[in-house]
Amino acid sequence: xxxxxxxxxxxxxxxxxxxxxxxxxxxxxxxxxxxxxxxxxxxxxxxxxxxxxxxxxxxxxxxxxxxxxxxxxxxxxxxxx
Numbered sequence: 001x002x003x004x005x006x007x008x009x010x011x012x013x014x015x016x017x018x019x020x021x022x023x024x025x026x027x028x029x030x031x032x033x034x035x036x037x038x039x040x041x042x043x044x045x046x047x048x049x050x051x052x053x054x055x056x057x058x059x060x061x062x063x064x065x066x067x068x069x070x071x072x073x074x075x076x077x078x079x080x081x
Contacts, residue, residue, distance in 0.1 A: 002035070004028075005024060010028035012024070036055070036056060036058060
């Protein structure tokens with residue numbers, strides 16, 4: 001349903017000295033946010049707003065978070081030795 005969101009033209013990335021991020025840009029960002037959070041949006045010009053069902057496009061599970069933390073911990077531990 002949202003295959004086109006992963007096109008490079010819809011993605012933007014950036015970083016600072018303390019963080020890095022990846023996100024959507026333009027209209028794709030608005031569409032992704034509406035579906036991620038289940039918000040109201042106007043499907044086309046002149047139409048009534050519609051409440052879209054929440055569809056989690058981005059997110060992680062507790063197991064994925066734990067695996068990420070384990071990877072970061074192992075990397076930091078190895079660099080300290």
